[in-house]
Amino acid sequence: MKKRPLLDIRCLTRDYVGNSLFSKPHVNRALDDLTMTVDAGTIHGIVGESGCGKSTLARIVMGLDRPTSGEVIFDGDEVFRLNDKELKRKRRDFQMVFQDPFGSLNPRHTVGRIVAEPLHVLDARPGGAETRDKVAAMLESVGLTAAHAERHPHEFSGGQRQRIAIARALITEPKLVVADEAVSALDLSVQAQVLNLLMELREKRGVTFLFITHNLAVVDAIADMVGVMYRGRMVETGPAQEVFASPLHPYTQVLAAAEPSIEKFGRPASQPKPIAAIADIGVGCSFRNRCPIAAARCAVEQPQLRTLSPGRQTACHRAEDLLPSSQPAEALRI
Amino acid sequence: MTEAPLLSVENLAISMRLPAGGHMQILTDVGFALNAGETLGVVGESGSGKSLLSLAIMGLLPGAATATGRIMFEGRNLLGLDDEALCTVRGKRVGMIFQEPMTALNPAMTVGDQIAEGLVWHEGLSWKVARAQAVELLDRVRIADAKRRAQTYPHEMSGGQRQRVGIAMALALKPALMIADEPTTALDVTVQAEVLDILDDLRREYGMALILVSHDLGVIARMCARTVVMYAGRRMEEGPTRDVLTRPLNPYSRGLLRAVPKRRTDGGRLDTIPGSVPGFAKLPPGCCFSDRCPERIADCQEAEPAWAIPTVGRGVRCIRAMQEFAR
Numbered sequence: 001m002k003k004r005p006l007l008d009i010r011c012l013t014r015d016y017v018g019n020s021l022f023s024k025p026h027v028n029r030a031l032d033d034l035t036m037t038v039d040a041g042t043i044h045g046i047v048g049e050s051g052c053g054k055s056t057l058a059r060i061v062m063g064l065d066r067p068t069s070g071e072v073i074f075d076g077d078e079v080f081r082l083n084d085k086e087l088k089r090k091r092r093d094f095q096m097v098f099q100d101p102f103g104s105l106n107p108r109h110t111v112g113r114i115v116a117e118p119l120h121v122l123d124a125r126p127g128g129a130e131t132r133d134k135v136a137a138m139l140e141s142v143g144l145t146a147a148h149a150e151r152h153p154h155e156f157s158g159g160q161r162q163r164i165a166i167a168r169a170l171i172t173e174p175k176l177v178v179a180d181e182a183v184s185a186l187d188l189s190v191q192a193q194v195l196n197l198l199m200e201l202r203e204k205r206g207v208t209f210l211f212i213t214h215n216l217a218v219v220d221a222i223a224d225m226v227g228v229m230y231r232g233r234m235v236e237t238g239p240a241q242e243v244f245a246s247p248l249h250p251y252t253q254v255l256a257a258a259e260p261s262i263e264k265f266g267r268p269a270s271q272p273k274p275i276a277a278i279a280d281i282g283v284g285c286s287f288r289n290r291c292p293i294a295a296a297r298c299a300v301e302q303p304q305l306r307t308l309s310p311g312r313q314t315a316c317h318r319a320e321d322l323l324p325s326s327q328p329a330e331a332l333r334i
Numbered sequence: 335m336t337e338a339p340l341l342s343v344e345n346l347a348i349s350m351r352l353p354a355g356g357h358m359q360i361l362t363d364v365g366f367a368l369n370a371g372e373t374l375g376v377v378g379e380s381g382s383g384k385s386l387l388s389l390a391i392m393g394l395l396p397g398a399a400t401a402t403g404r405i406m407f408e409g410r411n412l413l414g415l416d417d418e419a420l421c422t423v424r425g426k427r428v429g430m431i432f433q434e435p436m437t438a439l440n441p442a443m444t445v446g447d448q449i450a451e452g453l454v455w456h457e458g459l460s461w462k463v464a465r466a467q468a469v470e471l472l473d474r475v476r477i478a479d480a481k482r483r484a485q486t487y488p489h490e491m492s493g494g495q496r497q498r499v500g501i502a503m504a505l506a507l508k509p510a511l512m513i514a515d516e517p518t519t520a521l522d523v524t525v526q527a528e529v530l531d532i533l534d535d536l537r538r539e540y541g542m543a544l545i546l547v548s549h550d551l552g553v554i555a556r557m558c559a560r561t562v563v564m565y566a567g568r569r570m571e572e573g574p575t576r577d578v579l580t581r582p583l584n585p586y587s588r589g590l591l592r593a594v595p596k597r598r599t600d601g602g603r604l605d606t607i608p609g610s611v612p613g614f615a616k617l618p619p620g621c622c623f624s625d626r627c628p629e630r631i632a633d634c635q636e637a638e639p640a641w642a643i644p645t646v647g648r649g650v651r652c653i654r655a656m657q658e659f660a661r
Binding site for chain 1: 379380493522523524525526527530531534549550551552553555556557575576579589590591593594595596597598603604605606607610611
């Protein structure tokens with residue numbers, strides 16, 4: 001029997017209702033019937049452009065926001081059926097690392113106090129000496145020293161602050177850490193250090209990461225699995241390496257082609273299509289207006305995520321044309 | 335005789351007056367030249383002084399800064415000009431695109447008027463004519479339905495649209511030189527590709543010179559013919575972009591290139607540069623990169639290496655690189 005995934009998200013939908021003063025309230029669907037699973041001990045990347053709902057997903061997985069419909073099953077428990085007390089107890093098992101290493105640490109607290117803060121959710125709160133020991137051990141495991149606990153955040157560089165944020169997330173020994181753009185604000189040389197740290201923590205402590213970013217190269221470098229999101233829907237999932245080597249959704253191809261690389265010199269020959277007006281949600285494929293291979297069927301029928309080859313899922317009617325065995329160049333020219 | 339380049343920066347050094355008294359040296363010995371229609375990429379991590387360099391060329395140095403050296407632009411030394419003379423250069427001959435599309439625009443003015451403002455001030459156009467030109471410019475940077483969008487305020491636009499408004503503003507006066515300081519950092523990759531294409535089209539069309547400041551080596555590879563790598567306020571390496579990125583001479587450039595995230599097939603770790611960028615007050619003795627350099631020898635901490643030209647079109651600041659070349 002297949003092992004139960006650590007995180008099981010089923011048909012998750014989140015609507016935000018915008019109340020405009022002079023017009024009718026309009027519904028903004030941030031997540032649209034999203035289903036995915038994350039296995040324990042993996043680094044699972046989520047990529048997509050701004051507005052695709054990836055941060056909403058992070059907030060819901062963390063229990064910071066409630067879905068309009070759908071379920072989040074974490075480690076066997078349905079998160080939104082738990083009462084407040086149970087949810088609070090559950091929180092030790094999932095923690096978050098935020099994007100901004102400058103805004104997410106309280107400047108008035110010492111690093112020791114910041115890192116120790118999540119411990120108050122534990123049933124048996126450790127005593128003073130035990131807390132100090134835990135904090136010291138945690139700081140050392142993220143590459144800082146125990147003496148740093150006495151200092152304040154402003155004394156640290158961006159990379160060090162992100163290490164502090166990671167130490168804070170890991171102090172309750174969570175099973176899942178959600179990292180929302182955790183390395184985007186860091187310089188290149190420091191970014192690689194923090195990515196290595198995440199890989200090391202996964203190996204040594206078996207921490208599962210849900211790694212949310214707009215940077216494909218970062219996901220390609222560290223993630224085992226990847227999910228590509230577009231306008232609130234999952235459009236492609238699979239092993240990160242395979243997805244980027246041979247994308248099975250035209251959106252993934254568009255993203256990969258637009259990604260600048262130090263191996264691509266000069267301007268690419270193909271002209272990206274101008275972004276057309278946004279398609280109506282609910283009717284047809286929401287990507288069809290930007291899609292280089294859209295067909296008539298795409299305007300009337302919304303594609304569902306389906307398994308195309310072992311481990312690879314895509315939500316595209318024409319995904320077969322993108323398989324490496326057929327001629328992708330031919331398909332793209334249509 | 336060869337014609338003087340459009341822009342030539344020579345021995346530029348900038349120090350900042352500290353509130354506590356004394357000075358701190360930020361830029362040291364910066365120099366490069368740029369002709370019309372050429373592109374130069376300026377690469378560096380935060381704290382490398384790359385933004386201060388673009389402000390200096392723009393004549394927007396903060397009051398606490400003292401600059402020495404020369405910034406020759408169209409035959410005039412920009413560092414010697416008074417404010418009134420600078421106003422005829424700034425915006426009109428040198429345009430700038432700022433990093434933050436959210437904060438670079440005036441929230442209380444329609445985008446059309448913001449673009450038209452420069453035309454009214456510098457070209458003496460009437461507001462009516464200037465507004466009509468603003469609509470054309472918005473169209474030029476591929477904003478759909480430009481006529482209606484010109485009458486909207488920045489908060490009604492997305493990040494990518496705002497950045498395009500910033501480009502339209504900088505382009506309104508058809509500057510001879512455009513400085514783009516991290517113009518696409520806040521944008522999604524597909525929008526980034528579009529904005530970069532617009533800049534490239536305009537460079538070709540108007541023969542505009544472009545200085546692109548970025549920490550993203552991929553963006554530099556896509557856009558720039560030449561690249562200068564900066565670290566701690568110094569140029570570490572300069573040359574044709576392809577050479578710098580494929581055959582870097584300076585260990586710092588090599589470290590940066592290795593740190594670009596990419597998949598390791600062996601499941602191993604990413605390469606890193608140990609430590610972090612030092613503050614300007616805490617530079618090591620000798621070479622400013624010597625405390626993090628994997629190829630350091632004793633001589634590196636003796637004295638700051640001079641800027642050297644190992645071969646035509648390349649420049650480097652590293653004694654090891656020069657030893658390699660001598661061999």
